[in-house]
Amino acid sequence: MYINSHDHQTAGCVTCQEQSEDLYQTFFESSVNPLLIIDRKTTIQHANQPFFKITHTNKADVLQKTTLDKFINSNHKARLIKKIKSWVKQSNSKIFSDEICLKSPHRPKRHCLIKMTKIAHSDLIIVSIVDITERIKAENLLKESQQKFYTAFNHFPVMILILDHQQRIIEINKSARKVFFITTPSSSVIKLNQLIKDGFLPPQISDVCLSRRNHQMEDIIFTTKKNKRFHFKIIANKVKDKDGNPEWIIMIEDNTQVVKARKIIDNLPNKIIQAHEEEKRMISQEIHDTFSQSLAALKMSVQTVMSKTTTKNKSDLVAIVNQVDQLIESSRTLSQNLRPEIIDNLGLVPSLEQLAKSIHQRFDSHITIQASVKKLNLPTDLALQLYRITQEAILNAARHGQAEEIQIKLYRKKQQLKLSIIDNGKGFDQSNIDTSSKEGSHLGLKIMVERARKIHADYAIQSTVGTGTKIFLSVNLVQ
Secondary structure: OOOOHHHHHHHHHHHHHHHHHHHHHHHHHHOOOOEEEEEOOOEEEEEOHHHHHHHOOOHHHHOOOOEHHHHEOHHHHHHHHHHHHHHHHOOOOOOEEEEEEEEEOOEEEEEEEEEEEEOOOOOEEEEEEEEOHHHHHHHHHHHHHHHHHHHHHHHOOOEEEEEOOOOEEEEEOHHHHHHHOOOOOOOOOEEHHHHHHOOOOOOHHHHHOOOOOOOEEEEEEEEOOOOOEEEEEEEEEEEEOOOOOEEEEEEEEEOHHHHHHHHHHHHHHHHHHHHHHHHHHHHHHHHHHHHHHHHHHHHHHHHHHHHHOOHHHHHHHHHHHHHHHHHHHHHHHHHHHHOOHHHHHOOHHHHHHHHHHHHHHHHOOEEEEEEOOOOOOOOHHHHHHHHHHHHHHHHHHHHOOOOOEEEEEEEEEOOEEEEEEEEOOOOOOHHHOOOOOOOOOOHHHHHHHHHHHHOOOEEEEEEEOOOEEEEEEEEEOOO
16 A cells, blocks of 8 residues: 555654553553542543552442542542642643542541642643552651650650750750759750850769760759759760761759758768767766765765664664665766766866776776876867777777777877777677678677767777787867
């Protein structure tokens, strides 16, 4: 068959058009996303298989019968159709896009991104639908996670600041704002150095972020703008931002109550010792004012009876008077041991001499006292604690160590008062004694240590089984 050149050109155009339509049809059908072709009334003219799959429909029920709005969730339908109609009336062919909820009879609603483009020189519109349900879920989870993080961040009891690599505060939680009285907007970037300079934050925060410094600081004392005093513990952790620049997470823990509680606990032994001394004083006073006075009255009564009796019966009464004298002396000794008034009247050295005499009478231990200064003019509490330490030491040496010789030295060297107590008793194994414990035996040694701490004295004890015990104490007289 003969075809002229014009017919040949026409046939070539038809072939190209058919090839283009075949290529377009192949692209339309092979797309993984749902594609539609609708007219200006949104009636669906063509649709690919992914659309029928996502909507659980078929060609026979949809094509040229159903409008697009039938597949849109009712919450979005009216808004979307209005926007589409307004867009169709426009003469230009700009792309229309929006987010919709695509409904399906047998599947939960799907969040989709819909895009529309007018086909030139026709009344048709191509519609592309991208399922973004999983992306929306991920975004919601991320938002929920961020919300939980910021809720925890803001309500966390520890104060938290986040610094960038230029030491600017990019985040600060409510706990920190409340304590430091920082009222700047949370969204603004705050300069750390400026807040430190203005007295809002302790300067150690800047130091703890330097690589050459420790990343943890204990017991930082800071007074806020409202004159409230805090004890802080500051911890800095170095992390990296998305660009690899260093950031610092600063955690500031308020240890004020812990420090106060620790001071109360540390001072508790002193209070116990004070209460113990006060109880001794009251018992001593009771013995002196009641028991000793009653014995003295009894002696006077017996002596009165003696003056009226015959010589034959006087010997029995003399024996009774002697027994009463012994009881009076014992009560005085007991009263003095409980609270030696001689400390208040004459001082420490005479009190120790009287104590040595009493211990010698009870245990027959030979006690010598060497004092470089007879009158030291010590504060009463200091003198009393030194007396108690010496009393406990020589009692332990005489009673438990069975020492025959006990030597006490007391002398002053510049502003230091030195006390040493050395005996030749049995001694003991120091490795079996924990003077910090409140349980077990050797309670006397532990009380001696607490008394030494009360007067801020340096205290040392040396003892070996079979060679006796040495106790050394040094206290600063200028406090």
